[in-house]
Amino acid sequence: MALESQPDIEVVGEAGDGSQAVTMTRALTPDVVLMDVRMPVMDGIEATRRITAAGVATRVLILTTFNLDEYVFTALRAGASGFLLKDVPPADLFTAIRAVAAGDAVVAPSVTRRLIDAFARHLPAPGRTPPEDDRRHPLNRLTTREREVLTALARGHSNAEIAEHLNVGPGTVKTHVARILAKLHLRDRVHVVIYAYESGLVRPGD
Template identity: 70%
Template sequence: MTVKVLLVDDQSLLRLGFRMALDSQADFEVVGEAGDGAQAVSMTRALRPDVVLMDVRMPVMDGIEATRRIVAERSPARVLLLTTFNLDEYVFAGLRAGAGGFLLKNVPPADLFSGIRAVADGDSVISPAVTRRLLDAFAAHLPDPETGRSASGDRLARLTDRERGVLGEVARGHSNAEIAAVLGVTEGTVKIHVGRILGKLGLRDRVQIAIFAYESGIVRPGTNRHV
């Protein structure tokens, strides 16, 4: 399959560099380039890419707001954010807006390619451990656990006890294999539980599962356990 990619960055030289890299791969097709978030939204609507490779800081409209609007329009495109600094606060906001993950702009080409492919397949390019560190680092941006628990109570009630346990393990940064070992089930069973959690809570990926768990108070920032 060919993955259609829309490049979004206000620096034309960076777009050129990414285009040259992606053109070296037979399964990528760059369908367009945008210089700001507003263009990204309209071009995503018109070109229907599989992945939008989105810069965070741009004029007119930044990548966070553009991501939010693309997701709000229920576009099938997945957004992969690009940032200069690891654990950038804007990246956290972008994940909450619905982005499928983030990469640093100086990412090696092989990691860029695998990241785009993963996002196109509906996965996240952020490893579980990095997800946990990201959320812990920006714990101050999260609501008070009691407030979050109250606001999320109705949605949490949709989950079984086992699904709540899996949700907590995902937020703690454990892979499916690690969760299977902890719970004494098969990895396939864990995948089924993760899929049901996504469906019941109306979430897109494991990143949003982790964010929901932190916001609802199931997992406390700065700890390695869920409550």
């Protein structure tokens, strides 16, 4: 009912379990799937993995009552473009759906800090060969400017902020972001952040 109150959002289907969600997504090809975590037959994490692995344009936004780290991490690794809790205000949910549909990503503020802390615990150990010293590292596919944009994205800056900092137009930043996603085989901005921390390019507190 809340979604249908928005003129630019159309609910095209509703599934009762993860398996049905995968089948309906293939048939209906929606822009966004709102996915729960705990469901019968197939859980939302596996359903998300199957949907994103299918190569369709559909993006998955997890919407759940379970604020557990294991769900957050596995959902994002499975290809989800966002993770929200069901106590999110309707207006914020609408905004999140539009953002995900546009190719962006969203994570509930309450779990963002925990994500960063988790990355900190799993950063490359001191003395490990840095990415720039390994010619085979995927980061070396990027130009100097693309690495600057990647670092800024990982630190949470918006396209407008990056454009102002680099003294370029917002359209140029969007182009750089698209190239970063393509070169590193990443799905969206949230996976850019995960990649930047796990590769050691960015560390908490930088």
